[in-house]
Amino acid sequence: MASTWRTRKADQKTNLAKRRSPNIAEVSIPTHFRCPISLELMKDPVTVSTGITYDRQSIETWLDMGNTTCPVTNQDLEVEDLIPNHSIRRMIQDWCVANHSYGIERIPTPKIPVTPAQASEILSGIAAASRRGETTKCRELAVKVKAFAKESERNRRCFMSHGAGRALAASFSAFAAGPLENSKTGVLEDILSALVFMHPLDEETAWHIGSPESLDSIVLILKCGDLAGRLGAVLVVKELVSANGEWVEVMANTKGLIEALVKLIKEPIFPQATKASLVATYYMVNSDVERMASRFVDLGLVPVLLEILVDSEKSMCEKALAVLSGLLSCEEGREKAYEHALTMPVLVKKMFRVSDMATEFVVSALWKLCKNYNEEEAEEGGRRGESLVEALQVGAFQKLLLLLQVGCSGSAKEKATDLLKLLNGYRGRAECIDTMDFKGLKRPF
Template sequence: MASVRRALQSGLNIPLIKRNPNENLNMELSIPTHFRCPISLELMKDPVTASTGITYDRQSIETWIELGNQTCPVTNQALKSQDLIPNHSLRRMIQDWCVANRSSGIERIPTPRIPATPTQVSELLSEIALSSREGDRRRCRELVAKIKALGMESERNRLCIASCGSGRILSNSFRELARGSTVNSTTGVMEEILSAVVGLFPLDSEAHRHIGAPESLEAIVSILKTGDLGGKLNAVLVLKELVASVDAEQINVVAETDGLIEALVKLVEKPISPQTTKASLVATFYLVSSSERTAERFVEMGLVSLLLEILVDWEKSMYEKALGVLDGVLDYKRGREMAYDHSLTVPVLVKKMFRVSDMATGFAVSALWKLCMNYKKEGGDRAGEGFLVEALEVGAFQKLLLLLQVGCNGTTKEKASELLKLLNGSRERVECIETADFKGLKRPF
């Protein structure tokens, strides 16, 4: 048994008896031998019986099995089954013993929850699949709520549920309910399904196929527009998971869903929670990076102006994501044209080069680089040196020089060096101002 304990030592947190802080520390209390786990030799909190008839504490024997052992630690017999049967009688005896010894500082062990089993989960999933095919929305919602509650009880349960293919089955049920019926009649159960699916990330390719089906995407857009706060959050989280996992061609199919781009922009424009806004920005990042057509649709919805407002007034945690989306939009001519025409573009990008994160610095330098390298062809009224002068006035040269001195990654360093060379020719004719002072800038809104 000593070798068993050594084998488990790295993967097992041995439970200790909780003692009352007012107990007599000099008092010796003997734990009955049959209350001790044969592996940890500590008081069992959740006694379970293995197929060999030996009772262990659940945490100890499960850790033993997870380490790849196929035998009973006490008898060395092969475990014919890994199913563990709760020993309720022994657990009640242990609880009674704890109560009887309360004066010695022993706390009663709580009644443990029985963990979910693959058989139990599979049966629930089969019922969910059947009820969704039959269009029984009420029954489907009850079953999804039940499986979601199981997953929230413990990480062990969540992993068990995920391993049974729940992501595929739940996403297919979402698709089944979205097909051939009005979304308004199924919104409640579909929001419940999305909530359960979020707890099963990452999804596999089959689940992505179900969620990415036209009928599923239409339902997601409807929830983004009319769902409650939780429904909108789960819908955009599922959308983010989808576009972050599929190729550009599939992303373009997603982007063509009627009303999807408008719904995402509205969530950024009129935020309902920080988490929803962040997820919307990440989903938008993948969408604008997929094609020029998609990026232009976002730009026409006023995305550039919204992003610049975020970078001026919102919380710091949003900056990195907003800069990433802005940098993606500036890959395309229409995005750059909108940026040239906005008075906040240059001062915001220069200001955000520091004090956010290395990634944010990279996005800010990249965005400024794209604008400066294309300004002569696309700058309109700012053609010539106008755009460069503006960048110099808000301290771009000094910030870039400092950035090279403190260090940055290869791509950012390369673009910063090119920007310095480009700006250097106009330095003598420019008086710099503090980039933090936006009050003197005329906003177009």
């Protein structure tokens, strides 16, 4: 009896909820609240010089595509002609509140975008403050640049078009010159945090931020700056080395920079910082600078990368595999990989589990580990021979065959074919185990 009563009570509550919350599809959005371009409810209505009101994002996208006319009247337009329509926006907000029971959320009041005049004034202020050595004023303006750029893509583009990257980099270089006092560290960190939003860096910006004094300050921030400062520093380093190969040698000759990058990978502060460190490391390891890979290996990066591969998400795995493949190009890197119990199991396991890009890095890494194999060493129980046997045990042969069947790039196909030839002669020496289960494998730490 009690059970029946509770069931009826629950049904009554459900029916009442249905009556109070009609389907949102039943609500008809007034025509004058819809953007003429997207036909969606306007969130930031702006009126152009022709008198037509659009949603800001839609009309700016229209203009960014190279269009110079009003979509409705076909008259000429300029982006400066966009005037916020506060009356329509308040009417839309009132309508949203009135229809809240239908599941419609009130649109937030949009923030006013930065104007070209404001951007120019802020950047001029940064230049003047850096010339006078006014750290407090420069910090205040750099924080303002970051806040505006973070707020919207439109603001970021506005600052970029007025040379924000060059202004910030020149200011950083000015404060980095001379003895680095504690009072300077804060302004340098704030400038870097703002500069992160001004990518890609042009040649003049890179020249300022890549000066010896600037790089020394960046290394110091990477090692002992605050979290935001360290993130900004590593993002700038990544941008430099990925934009131009000439900067790799400059970075390699900057005392303490490589150690700082490795530390960020070993002791992560943010996933974004770790990924930026891995990308910067990738470009440096795969450069023509002599013994670059060996320097990273000597700092203990190989076992760290293998640990990252165990349970990281797709993007992190791709970057870790890219760096690992580069480190295996040197003898020291391969020796460290041979010594690690996770090397073969993790590489083979990741062959099809991440992405096509990751698969190519896996094949490249396996090929580098096995290509110098020779029978004498195998008979003597050498590390390379042991690695080949282990690769067979964890199912590398079967996965490589499958890879050739499903298809891959020319480079990966060539390496996979070479690996199969190497492994084929030793198939009788090892029994394949299930590559899906490596729980029983002991780690060396």
